[in-house]
Amino acid sequence: MIVICGIASEEPIALVTHELERLGFPYLMLHQRDFLDTSLDLEVVGTGIQGRLVHHGRAVDCRSVTAIYSRLMEWRLLPELQHAGDGERQLCQSWHEALTSWIEIAPGCVMNRAAAMASNQSKPYQAQLIRRAGFTIPETLVTNDPDLVREFRARHQRVIYKSISAVRSIVRFLDDEALERLPLIRGCPVQFQRYVPGVNVRVHVVDGTPIATRVRTDRVDYRYAHRDGGRAELTPWRLPPELADRCAALAARLGLTLAGIDLLLGDDGEVYCFEVNPSPAFSYYEAHTGQPIAHAIARALGRGASTPV
Amino acid sequence: MWLVLCDPADDAALWAGAGLRERGLAPLDVIAPRTLVSSARSVHRLDSGRACFEIALPNERVLRSDDIDGVLNRLVHVPLEDLALASQADLSYAARELSALVLSWLECVAPVMVNRPDPRGTAGAWRTAAEWTVLAATAGLPVGPLPLTSRRTSEPATPPTTSAVVVGEHVFCDEPVRHLAPACGTLARLAGTDLLGVDLGADDRHPRFAGATPLPDLRRGGSPLIDRLYRHLLHLPARRT
Numbered sequence A: 001m002i003v004i005c006g007i008a009s010e011e012p013i014a015l016v017t018h019e020l021e022r023l024g025f026p027y028l029m030l031h032q033r034d035f036l037d038t039s040l041d042l043e044v045v046g047t048g049i050q051g052r053l054v055h056h057g058r059a060v061d062c063r064s065v066t067a068i069y070s071r072l073m074e075w076r077l078l079p080e081l082q083h084a085g086d087g088e089r090q091l092c093q094s095w096h097e098a099l100t101s102w103i104e105i106a107p108g109c110v111m112n113r114a115a116a117m118a119s120n121q122s123k124p125y126q127a128q129l130i131r132r133a134g135f136t137i138p139e140t141l142v143t144n145d146p147d148l149v150r151e152f153r154a155r156h157q158r159v160i161y162k163s164i165s166a167v168r169s170i171v172r173f174l175d176d177e178a179l180e181r182l183p184l185i186r187g188c189p190v191q192f193q194r195y196v197p198g199v200n201v202r203v204h205v206v207d208g209t210p211i212a213t214r215v216r217t218d219r220v221d222y223r224y225a226h227r228d229g230g231r232a233e234l235t236p237w238r239l240p241p242e243l244a245d246r247c248a249a250l251a252a253r254l255g256l257t258l259a260g261i262d263l264l265l266g267d268d269g270e271v272y273c274f275e276v277n278p279s280p281a282f283s284y285y286e287a288h289t290g291q292p293i294a295h296a297i298a299r300a301l302g303r304g305a306s307t308p309v
Numbered sequence B: 001m002w003l004v005l006c007d008p009a010d011d012a013a014l015w016a017g018a019g020l021r022e023r024g025l026a027p028l029d030v031i032a033p034r035t036l037v038s039s040a041r042s043v044h045r046l047d048s049g050r051a052c053f054e055i056a057l058p059n060e061r062v063l064r065s066d067d068i069d070g071v072l073n074r075l076v077h078v079p080l081e082d083l084a085l086a087s088q089a090d091l092s093y094a095a096r097e098l099s100a101l102v103l104s105w106l107e108c109v110a111p112v113m114v115n116r117p118d119p120r121g122t123a124g125a126w127r128t129a130a131e132w133t134v135l136a137a138t139a140g141l142p143v144g145p146l147p148l149t150s151r152r153t154s155e156p157a158t159p160p161t162t163s164a165v166v167v168g169e170h171v172f173c174d175e176p177v178r179h180l181a182p183a184c185g186t187l188a189r190l191a192g193t194d195l196l197g198v199d200l201g202a203d204d205r206h207p208r209f210a211g212a213t214p215l216p217d218l219r220r221g222g223s224p225l226i227d228r229l230y231r232h233l234l235h236l237p238a239r240r241t
Helices: A011-023 A032-037 A086-105 A114-121 A123-132 A146-156 A176-180 A182-187 A222-228 A241-253 A283-289 A293-303 B011-022 B033-037 B088-108 B129-139 B175-191 B218-234
Strands: A002-006 A027-031 A038-045 A048-055 A058-061 A067-070 A109-111 A140-143 A159-162 A190-194 A198-206 A209-217 A232-237 A258-266 A271-277 B002-005 B028-031 B042-046 B051-056 B062-064 B070-073 B146-149 B162-167 B170-172 B195-203 B206-213
Touching: A002 A011, A011 A027, A011 A283, A011 A293, A027 A032, A027 A048, A032 A038, A032 A086, A038 A086, A038 B129, A067 A293, A086 A114, A086 B129, A086 B146, A109 A293, A114 A123, A114 A271, A114 B088, A123 A140, A123 A271, A123 B042, A123 B051, A123 B088, A140 A146, A146 A159, A146 A182, A146 A190, A176 A182, A198 A241, A198 A293, A209 A222, A209 A241, A209 A283, A209 A293, A222 A232, A232 A283, A241 A258, A241 A271, A283 A293, B002 B011, B011 B028, B011 B070, B011 B218, B028 B033, B033 B088, B042 B088, B051 B088, B070 B218, B129 B146, B129 B175, B129 B206, B162 B175, B162 B218, B170 B175, B170 B218, B175 B195, B175 B206, B195 B218
Parallel strands: A002 A027, A002 A067, A067 A109, B002 B028, B002 B070
Antiparallel strands: A038 A048, A038 B146, A048 A058, A140 A190, A140 B042, A159 A190, A198 A209, A198 A258, A209 A232, A258 A271, B042 B051, B051 B062, B162 B170, B162 B195, B195 B206
C-alpha cells in the first residue's frame, strides 16, 4: 500500500495519484482537509511501528505501507481552521504531529522525510553541503553592510539578490533602483550572488534516476519570466553521464528520494548548482515538456524500498 | 579563540564555560545569540573554495570564523527583540532569514563545534519522541511502547528518574544504570551529537529510555565532565576548508 499525504487536488499530487491508478498500484490518499474523517492509531514498539490508519471507515495496517509521498502544506493555513474552535484546532494539530512523526520513522520508500528536507531551510547552509558534493557554487555574500555590497557589485558587475531562507522569493538583479534601497539591509542581512550567465537546467532525481529539463530564458528567474513579457522555453535534456551520477549522488547525500536540483551550465564552462528543492513542484516541468516525472515517482513508490546510490 | 554560544540564562553552559576557562582554554568568550544577530556589521562569504564569516561584536571586536579554535554550542533560538520591523509579516520573514543565516554561520565552524549545527536544531537535531524511541531501541536501550495517535498528543510512557550525559566517547551516569552506558554512547553516535542527555525512567524497577536532548544539564557530570569536555574540544578534527 502506498500513502499519499497532502492536498488531493494539488497538481503534483494529482499527477502522482493519476499515475498510480494507471499503473494499478493501490494507494491511500490522506487528504489534510479530511483530518476529521481520518485517524492514526499507531504505536512505536522497539525499532518498529504497528497500528492502523482509518480513513472514512477503511482501515489500513501501517505495516502494509511500503511507500509514502508527502507534500503536506502548513496545517494552520487549512481553510477548515478559519472558523474552527479550540478542540478542532487541537485535533488538527495532533493529527499532523502523529502523521509527520510516522513519516519520519516509517520503513520503505519515503518522498521525503522532514529530516532530509530540512537543509533547504537555509540556502547558504545547503550551498556548503552542495559544495562538498563536488559542485561549483557562485560567489555569495550575505551581509547587512551596504558598502560591502557596492564593492561586491563593482567586482562582479552583475549581481542578483534573493532570500536566505526557504521563503520563496523572486530572484532579481541588483539594479540602480535596488541600490537606492540598499541602506535597508542594515535592518536584516540579505543574500547577494554573482550573476552567472548560462543555461538553466532543472534535474529531478527520482529514487536515483535523474530527469533533466533545459530552460532557455531571457530573464534572471525563469519561473516568473511570463509575468513581465519574458520567455522561458523548457525542453528535455540528456545529462552527461558524469553529471547525472553527480546529481544522483547529491540527492542521496542529502537523504532525498525525490529532489529538484537547480543547475546552471555557465557560459564559462562550469556547472553551477544553486539549490536542491526537497519538495519539487515537478508538474510545471512535466506540463511544458511531457517528461514522465510523475510516472517515475509512481514507479518508485510502487517499488517500495529506495534504491541505494 | 574559544567560544561558548549560549543564552545568558543557560546556567549549565555558563558553568561549563567557567570550568573550561579554568582548565586553560584561552581566550574564551561567552557570546549570547542576541549579540550575534544584532551585530551592526556581519559578513558571510561563500564560494567554491570556502565559507567564512566576520561578525562585529561590542567594544569594536570582530568575531572571525578563521580565528575560532573550538565552540561549545548551546544556541537554541535566534532572538528577534532588537529588530525594528514594521509588521508581523516582516518580523516573521526576518525570523526565518536570520535563523537561516545563523545556521550557515555555524556550519562554517561545524568541525570544531560541540554540538554541530543541524537544520532541525542549531545545537543538534530536535527529534520527536517517536524518532528518539526508534533510535534508542536501535542503540540497544530498553524502550517501552509509545502511542502515536491523531487523537491526543503522545507523551513519553516512562517519566524520567535519572539521566546520563554523553561527552564524545564517555558517558556520565549513576551506578544503577551504568550497564546502559554503552547504549547511551551508541545513541549519541546515531544522533550525530557529541553531547547528549539521555533520560532514563524506571518501570517495574527496570530502567528504560525516557527521552533525549542535545542540550543536557552538563552540571550532572560535575568536574570530571568538564575535564572530559576540555579534552574533547582540544582533540576535535582539523577544520574543513
